[in-house]
Amino acid sequence: MKKEKPRVAIQGIRASFHEEAAFKYFGEDIETIECNSFKQTFEALQNKEADYVVMAIENSIAGSILPNYTLLMSYGFPIVGEVFIPIQLHLMALPGVKFEDVKYVTSHPIAIRQCVDFFYEYPHLKMVESSDTAACAKRIREEQLTDTVAIANTLAANLYGLQILERRIESNKVNFTRFLIITNHETPVKGTPNKASLCFEVSNKAGSLAKVLNIFADQNLNMSKIQSMPVLGKRNEYNFYVDIEWNEMKQYDSAIRQTLKYTHNFNILGEYERYEEQPSTDQFKKPEKRTYIKIKKLGQA
Template identity: 75%
Template sequence: MYTKSPGQTPGLFWFYAKPNHKKKKNNKLMKTGTRVAIQGIKASFHEEAAFKFFGKDIQTIECNSFKQTCESLENKESDFVVMAIENSIAGSLLPNYTLIREYNFAVVGEVYLPIQLHLMALPGVKFEDVKFATSHPIAIRQCVDFFYDYPNIQVIEGNDTAACAKRIKEEQLTDTVAIANTLAAELYGLNIIERRIESNKKNFTRFLILKQDKTEEQPDTNKASICFQVGNHVGALAKVLNIFAEQQVNLSKIQSMPVLGKRNDYYFYVDMEWTSMEKYDKAIRQALKYTVNFNIMGEYQKNDKV
């Protein structure tokens, strides 16, 4: 694992400490009554993802925004955060990368969730009665092809898929549908009037599991999420990426984001996987020589089953 050197500026450079390769069960991620902060309410996709990773014997802390989930974790009102980071249709949730970096949380796991989106309304409402559709912006982006064929329906953004379904129930909105999952329809007593409206049926979202403590080692790690910057000159990024290629470390994702207020400066967020911890460690040590603001956001077990 890698930790900050004493007295060093937070998030700048990291030094190597020999990892413990002894296998051990990670009970701390699965203990009864774990408090998990989610963006949204009951029956939201974030709650579904939390249940898939932790099991159902957890306490979900409902938050109105992703920033609020981070504040919950920072204030020790929750033990973990489950945060969506990318969708196979809508792409990366770029603001969430910034939140993870700024709060300096540890990525301790990941979970993939198949996303099936349905139109739901109060019992008795017919599709031809619908004037408005409401959901989370990311869910809406996954259904643009459907609504292209129905320009008469006004699409309105909301805070959460399940919360939009709940609002229809509470306010008895007969001209409005929500875009949400079957759990929301069941919980809030709505009828599904159009099924599977997402643009691509092979639709999934990747969620990261976040924790405050970066010093606690995870067992059996074979994937990492890192962030760094390089100089603005020819070959600077290529040199770093080639280091990982030479050590057979697979880069499964690269995401760039501009540094606020600095022209031509970028943060590079990289997910990587390996089969040899020794080669991964060697690659990290070499990459440190050619990067600045190098931050291992987390080392964890790959979990890409949908």
């Protein structure tokens, strides 16, 4: 019997960074469920229209995506994995388009901001914001726009048949986004859990949070993230979202038992295997021959 492809809900369309993250975690033999919003991805999982959700949670430049923490708490689906991908942004257009004929640049507003240094040399270009990088590439192809370039990833260029005019135009070349893998309660966790995402409240008294953090330290747990958010409708009360990592499960179990004494509304959002980048065999291959146009700066001959 042929195994069914996992159905993975993403915010955005095919060839977006969310699909790139899904490919990196699951491989390319998946069925992508395109959704207009992060909330819609959770609805697809709840309605059994998807088996997994891939959701961005933080970026090394832009920081945490706070509304997505609220979704995690609201729906209660467990985190079963994570993946990091480098954000590499390229300038692309229909084949044959010359850069000097371009009038508009379209992309997600965050992607545009991350390329501000590149476009400083071209003040005549008008920036057009959109909800999704890949959707911009798709629009150029469908509407045959010869005066517009998109900022998107290599997947988008390949899928929508666009020519990359300039590669890696992002201002900061060391830019990563962390994505969470979320599923229903019946799906087993992949690998051996050595990381957990927690959410809890502490009393509004001096030293309350410190007591919890000292427990983690005493049990030799690495706290890789802490994020606070106000509790809706409550003054001076906060939810703390914490990621912790361990080498021995007994250290984690002991820390959780002790932490319960000093917290309330304690939730384990997920226990999963932390992401470790595996060395790629591609690094030993000859670099592929690339064809792209080196854009001239203003004033150059």
